[in-house]
Amino acid sequence: MALLRCSDLSLGYEGKPILEHIDFEVQAGEYLCIVGENGSGKSTLMKTILGLIRPLRGEVLTGDGLRPNEIGYLPQQTVVQRDFPASVYEIVLSGCQGRQGLRPFYRDADRELAWQNICRMEIEPLARRCYRELSGGQQQRVLLARALCATKKLLLLDEPVSGLDPKVTAEMYQLIGDLNRKDGITVIMISHDLEAALHYASHILHIGSRIYCGPVEGYLNSETGARWAGKGGQCPCQN
Amino acid sequence: MSKLALYLTQTYVQRALLVGVLVALCASLLGVTLVLRRFSFIGDGLSHVAFGAMAVAAVVGLSDNMLLIMPVTIGCAVLLLATGRNTKIKGDASVAMISVGALAVGYMLMNLFPPRGKSNISGDVCSTLFGGTSILTLSNLEVRLSIVLSIVVVLFFILFYHKIFAVTFDESFAAATGTNTGLYNLLIAVIIAVVIVLAMNLVGSLLISALVVFPALSAMRVFKSFRAVSVCAACISVICAVVGILFSAVQGTPVGSTIVVADILAFGAFSLAGFLHSL
Ligand SMILES: Nc1ncnc2c1ncn2[C@@H]1O[C@H](COP(=O)(O)OP(=O)(O)O)[C@@H](O)[C@H]1O
Ligand SMILES: [Mg+2]
Numbered sequence: 001m002a003l004l005r006c007s008d009l010s011l012g013y014e015g016k017p018i019l020e021h022i023d024f025e026v027q028a029g030e031y032l033c034i035v036g037e038n039g040s041g042k043s044t045l046m047k048t049i050l051g052l053i054r055p056l057r058g059e060v061l062t063g064d065g066l067r068p069n070e071i072g073y074l075p076q077q078t079v080v081q082r083d084f085p086a087s088v089y090e091i092v093l094s095g096c097q098g099r100q101g102l103r104p105f106y107r108d109a110d111r112e113l114a115w116q117n118i119c120r121m122e123i124e125p126l127a128r129r130c131y132r133e134l135s136g137g138q139q140q141r142v143l144l145a146r147a148l149c150a151t152k153k154l155l156l157l158d159e160p161v162s163g164l165d166p167k168v169t170a171e172m173y174q175l176i177g178d179l180n181r182k183d184g185i186t187v188i189m190i191s192h193d194l195e196a197a198l199h200y201a202s203h204i205l206h207i208g209s210r211i212y213c214g215p216v217e218g219y220l221n222s223e224t225g226a227r228w229a230g231k232g233g234q235c236p237c238q239n
Numbered sequence: 240m241s242k243l244a245l246y247l248t249q250t251y252v253q254r255a256l257l258v259g260v261l262v263a264l265c266a267s268l269l270g271v272t273l274v275l276r277r278f279s280f281i282g283d284g285l286s287h288v289a290f291g292a293m294a295v296a297a298v299v300g301l302s303d304n305m306l307l308i309m310p311v312t313i314g315c316a317v318l319l320l321a322t323g324r325n326t327k328i329k330g331d332a333s334v335a336m337i338s339v340g341a342l343a344v345g346y347m348l349m350n351l352f353p354p355r356g357k358s359n360i361s362g363d364v365c366s367t368l369f370g371g372t373s374i375l376t377l378s379n380l381e382v383r384l385s386i387v388l389s390i391v392v393v394l395f396f397i398l399f400y401h402k403i404f405a406v407t408f409d410e411s412f413a414a415a416t417g418t419n420t421g422l423y424n425l426l427i428a429v430i431i432a433v434v435i436v437l438a439m440n441l442v443g444s445l446l447i448s449a450l451v452v453f454p455a456l457s458a459m460r461v462f463k464s465f466r467a468v469s470v471c472a473a474c475i476s477v478i479c480a481v482v483g484i485l486f487s488a489v490q491g492t493p494v495g496s497t498i499v500v501a502d503i504l505a506f507g508a509f510s511l512a513g514f515l516h517s518l
Contacts, residue, residue, distance in 0.1 A: 071415065071416065073411070073412055073415045075411050075412060084465075085463050086404070086408055090404065090464055090466065091408065094401070094404055094405045094409075097405040097413060097418050098416030100418075104399065104400075104401070130464065133463070146412070150416040150417075151416075156415075
């Protein structure tokens with residue numbers, strides 16, 4: 001069975017559909033990029049997969065022993081976070097909260113996991129620093145480390161490189177690619193950077209008026225993909 | 240100084256200190272999460288709701304006001320806070336609406352149906368808003384009630400500290416990774432309502448919003464982790480409450496406003512410290 005399966009999924013806000021009849025599967029180990037115009041419902045789809053929004057129709061199923069609370073998430077940043085007094089360590093550790101149930105305090109194992117992920121993201125020197133004083137790229141690493149505390153299997157990333165400069169963007173892609181290839185973590189990432197998506201991902205989900213879901217190789221040959229990639233201006237990619 | 244020593248031996252001053260410190264402690268602990276969620280005004284709003292409920296209770300002639308005030312305030316807190324950020328009306332707008340509405344309706348009711356034996360309505364209203372001297376005239380029962388409830392609130396904060404952090408920092412992430420955000424939002428809302436009703440009875444609604452907002456904001460000027468901010472806000476709040484109560488006992492100023500002034504001075508000092516530190 002697939003790690004994640006959406007069958008005949010319709011989603012939207014307050015009963016008004018934004019996307020309808022979405023069908024796709026994600027197998028363990030894949031790197032799926034979700035692309036599409038701004039406002040086409042990429043973030044909404046991700047929130048529906050996470051159970052933050054109830055689907056209007058259809059369902060999201062998890063398989064392969066993946067429990068719904070074992071999904072790591074890197075949200076598009078909100079305003080509140082920007083001036084929040086919190087140390088990097090506090091934030092990373094809070095990634096373990098989903099597993100705590102009613103237990104009031106973290107266990108040693110949780111603290112160890114938080115440190116491991118801090119090291120994995122190479123942000124040890126920042127551990128005691130205040131989140132709001134970090135650069136955009138550093139903040140994304142912190143949130144990625146937090147997401148890794150919540151999962152060992154599946155990461156959902158909502159535009160993880162938006163607002164980062166080219167060098168930091170490349171590092172971030174590298175980091176995510178390593179997590180996928182070396183650690184075998186399945187990645188679902190929203191991106192409006194088509195060139196990078198084609199370069200790093202193994203699969204593409206294009207949403208909009210036409211929907212494509214399948215391997216990268218097939219995407220460019222498909223009508224949707226050819227049209228979109230041909231537009232050029234859509235992908236502000238540098239390398 | 241000798242005057243101060245004399246005051247400190249008085250039971251009513253000791254009680255006021257004890258209760259004031261406890262209420263200030265509770266309010267500041269919850270204030271951190273309220274301020275960070277952009278809900279600073281909730282203290283103000285809820286205390287106006289409590290005022291409206293009190294007016295209704297007085298008009299209806301209930302023997303124990305608490306029977307009505309507590310459930311109504313908790314209900315409003317749940318409505319405003321526990322629904323999270325996905326409500327149609329923006330959080331701050333609905334707080335303003337409910338707050339002003341309750342205040343107006345309450346005041347109108349009190350004027351239309353003056354409670355028996357009370358002629359001085361504006362005096363009543365004034366002491367509800369500004370606290371008057373009620374903290375100096377606490378009964379045994381009120382003191383015991385505040386002690387018990389304060390202990391409950393502080394225990395709640397300690398036991399749920401990590402959950403409050405997770406839910407406050409990033410509600411979506413917490414919900415997505417399996418934290419029961421609905422439950423914790425509900426608990427936080429109920430606890431806040433309890434603190435506000437408690438504090439309003441003792442020190443007035445003006446003071447309670449200040450107690451909620453100022454210590455958290457002051458601490459955030461200087462400290463950079465959630466834990467340090469929480470601890471520091473609690474300390475600031477307690478110190479300001481003690482200083483304010485003692486000063487007002489000696490100088491005869493209104494207790495509530497004196498504590499608020501102390502909080503403002505602390506805020507000024509912390510802002511300056513934060514500014515100097517960042518140079
Ligand atoms: N909380 C919300 N309530 C109602 N509509 C929303 C909400 N959030 C987004 N939308 C609408 O849903 C559509 C899709 O938004 P979104 O999923 O954020 O797009 P994307 O991430 O692809 O840019 C947009 O038209 C947006 O206006
Ligand atoms: Mg989006």
